Amino acid sequence: MADHPPRATLLPPQPAGSLQAATDGRWAGSLSSGIDQLLMRQVAGHLDSQRVVLAPATSGFTPDVQVLLTITRLDSGEKQPAILDAQWRLIDRRGQVRDNRIVHLQELHAGSTASQVQAQGILLQRLAEQLSVALKPLANQPPVAEAPRKSAPKPAAPAAEAEKQPKIPMASPIRTDMEVFRF
Secondary structure, three states, X not given: OOOOOOOOEOOOEOOOOOEOOOOOOEOOOOHHHHHHHHHHHHHHHHHOOOOOOOOOOOOOOOOOEEEEEEEEEEEOOOOOOEEEEEXXXXXXXXXXXXXXXXXXXXXXXXXXXXXXXXXXXXXXXXXXXXXXXXXXXXXXXXXXXXXXXXXXXXXOOOHHHHHHOOOOOOOEEEEOOOEEEEO
8 A cells, every 4th residue: 555644634735746734634543544444345345255354364264365455546636636546466375366457546526625535435445346356256266275296106016916017127238338228
């Protein structure tokens, strides 16, 4: 997720690219934690599953899919649309990357601080919807079957069974200036 200053004050971007503290609004809690919780609830709702958890998961929990999500931009300005830039990677139970996507979303708003925050919330909901569509085919995968192990060498067959086996001639050297083996 994009690094945001750890403060409750809204910091809308200014036309020159700088940030200025808003006087008409504050975040009610941690922006990062709030975004994480919103996305988790939205994805769980779209997947109709209560098995959506934030990392790190409790020990013994093996996820069907791990989502590595980075939000690089989530902002808006009085005269600029709300913009969300993000990237995700979906990793299956085997540790294989199954999807890698870069997302750019925009939402128009009326210009007030409240409408900007509402537009950003809509963008996060759209992100969760797109992420859920990508996750759906990977959810509830069958457990990973253990890779077949090389079979251990079979113990020597009993003498009676050994006699039933066809005899394979042993390689024997032919004496010349060099050794050549014939089968």
